[in-house]
Amino acid sequence: MQGTDANGKVAFRTIYPGCYAGRWPHIHFQVYTSLSAATSVSNKKATSQIALPKATNDLVYVTAGYETSKNNQAQASLASDMVFSDGSALELATMSGTVASGLTATLTVVINV
Numbered sequence: 001m002q003g004t005d006a007n008g009k010v011a012f013r014t015i016y017p018g019c020y021a022g023r024w025p026h027i028h029f030q031v032y033t034s035l036s037a038a039t040s041v042s043n044k045k046a047t048s049q050i051a052l053p054k055a056t057n058d059l060v061y062v063t064a065g066y067e068t069s070k071n072n073q074a075q076a077s078l079a080s081d082m083v084f085s086d087g088s089a090l091e092l093a094t095m096s097g098t099v100a101s102g103l104t105a106t107l108t109v110v111i112n113v
Contacts, residue, residue, distance in 0.1 A: 016060045016103065017052070019069040024081040024088075025052040031111050046111050051078060051088045056095040056103060063099060 019025045026049040030041070037043040054073075061070035078084045084091060093105035 018066060019057065019061070019073040019076065021072050022076065022082075024076050024078050024084055025057050025069070025073065026050060026083070027052070027105070031109075046109075048109065049083055049091060050105060050107050051081075051084050051092045052105065053092060053095055059099050060103075 014027070017025055017027055028047070028049050030038075030044045031046040032038040032043055033045060057069075057073055060066060061073060078088045078092075081088075091107070093107045095103055095105055097103040
């Protein structure tokens with residue numbers, strides 16, 4: 001999704017990502033300076049990932065449809081993940097809400113463009 005509010009915040013809706021073999025549950029994102037710049041990946045200013053906390057993953061992955069994710073997460077960790085193993089403190093979201101009513105992941109990301 002694209003767009004920011006007056007404070008530079010962006011919001012989007014998505015399904016909760018599953019956990020695949022060898023990776024910690026995460027969401028990818030890219031930053032562009034404008035909507036028109038977002039038409040070409042060569043214009044991106046930053047690319048990163050948002051790591052999702054284990055406690056929330058555990059709640060989601062016991063719901064129907066996430067059986068494989070539960071098993072994959074049991075074999076993964078932030079420390080062993082190829083992206084987050086060098087430290088995940090700046091990429092780990094804080095969560096609010098419930099599985100039943102919807103979850104919100106929050107992460108402050110500083111981008112110098």
